[in-house]
Amino acid sequence: MYSFPVQNISTKQALRRALADKRSGRIVFVPTMGALHEGHASLLRQARELAGAEGCVVASIFLNPVQFDNAGDLASYPSTPEADLKLCETCGVDIAFTPDPASMYEGDRSISLEETNLSTALCGATRPGHFAGVCLVVNKLFNLVQPTDAIFGKKDYQQLAILRRMVRDLDIPITLHGAEIVREADGLARSSRNVRLTPEHRAAAPAIRQNLLAAKQAYETGTNADDVRRDLTAALEAIPGVRVDYAELVDAETLHELRTPASPALLAVAAWFGDVRLIDNIELQRA
Ligand SMILES: Nc1ncnc2c1ncn2[C@@H]1O[C@H](COP(=O)(O)OP(=O)(O)OP(=O)(O)O)[C@@H](O)[C@H]1O
Numbered sequence: 001m002y003s004f005p006v007q008n009i010s011t012k013q014a015l016r017r018a019l020a021d022k023r024s025g026r027i028v029f030v031p032t033m034g035a036l037h038e039g040h041a042s043l044l045r046q047a048r049e050l051a052g053a054e055g056c057v058v059a060s061i062f063l064n065p066v067q068f069d070n071a072g073d074l075a076s077y078p079s080t081p082e083a084d085l086k087l088c089e090t091c092g093v094d095i096a097f098t099p100d101p102a103s104m105y106e107g108d109r110s111i112s113l114e115e116t117n118l119s120t121a122l123c124g125a126t127r128p129g130h131f132a133g134v135c136l137v138v139n140k141l142f143n144l145v146q147p148t149d150a151i152f153g154k155k156d157y158q159q160l161a162i163l164r165r166m167v168r169d170l171d172i173p174i175t176l177h178g179a180e181i182v183r184e185a186d187g188l189a190r191s192s193r194n195v196r197l198t199p200e201h202r203a204a205a206p207a208i209r210q211n212l213l214a215a216k217q218a219y220e221t222g223t224n225a226d227d228v229r230r231d232l233t234a235a236l237e238a239i240p241g242v243r244v245d246y247a248e249l250v251d252a253e254t255l256h257e258l259r260t261p262a263s264p265a266l267l268a269v270a271a272w273f274g275d276v277r278l279i280d281n282i283e284l285q286r287a
């Protein structure tokens with residue numbers, strides 16, 4: 001039986017107590033930073049399905065300060081706590097874990113968790129310390145929730161790859177699942193930061209998806225990687241107020257240079273639309 005309504009728990013102790021009698025079935029966990037949207041809803045519904053009627057779905061809503069490399073970005077991150085709980089309830093979440101930063105990080109922090117291979121490229125190169133902050137908080141959350149499974153979105157493709165590596169290298173007994181990117185009708189990837197776009201930039205932002213699709217077509221029919229990167233950057237930077245942070249075509253597994261032209265590839269992009277940084281990606285495969 002689903003235990004509606006959602007239980008909102010904000011302390012580690014209460015979370016441990018609430019989960020104590022739920023360990024006979026699957027516990028499926030979806031970590032988020034709040035300001036939930038349809039992308040998150042899709043992860044939560046998948047979690048409900050995976051957990052089944054007897055299992056337990058836990059979502060965390062925690063804006064983790066440690067993963068922000070930019071104070072302005074943290075300060076302006078949207079927050080919609082009441083709507084978040086409603087969405088959790090609609091999606092069949094059993095427990096929403098909503099700690100505050102002071103209770104998550106008690107005392108001085110002197111442990112860091114740095115992934116040193118996959119983190120060097122893409123967002124890791126332009127957001128120093130970001131993935132160490134993600135690994136730290138996800139590790140803490142995994143220890144608190146002790147789920148059987150956890151679900152992450154492929155919009156944050158590099159994050160998912162790094163967390164898979166963390167789980168493997170540290171022998172964490174949790175199965176990770178990657179969820180497909182959920183988009184607006186015009187192709188823009190759903191993101192909590194989308195609400196911060198100006199009307200002009202919101203109207204222009206579907207160009208990211210359109211140009212990723214054009215780049216896929218070009219690459220898969222023989223255009224070389226450098227030209228694909230260059231054309232994507234030029235197309236986006238033709239939009240007033242847009243600056244491409246990176247546009248990289250990498251090996252989809254190693255996130256480094258393509259091993260062979262036929263390797264599954266990932267074209268990933270991060271671009272500033274004014275002061276809002278958007279990311280997206282597409283998987284490519286040459287015959
Ligand atoms: N459009 C989406 N499709 C699928 N998964 C998504 C989407 N947006 C976010 N997620 C996933 O939801 C989880 C929580 O993400 P988060 O709370 O950072 O939301 P977000 O919208 O990605 O925020 P932002 O883009 O502003 O960083 C992550 O696993 C993320 O990959």
Ligand SMILES: CC(C)(CO)[C@@H](O)C(=O)[O-]
Nearest residue numbers: 031032033064134137156
């Ligand atoms: C995984 C995560 C919740 C850790 O804060 C965050 O990086 C996110 O929302 O993708």
Ligand code: BAL
Nearest residue numbers: 033067068130156159
């Ligand atoms: N969804 C990734 C978290 C971040 O941008 O900090």
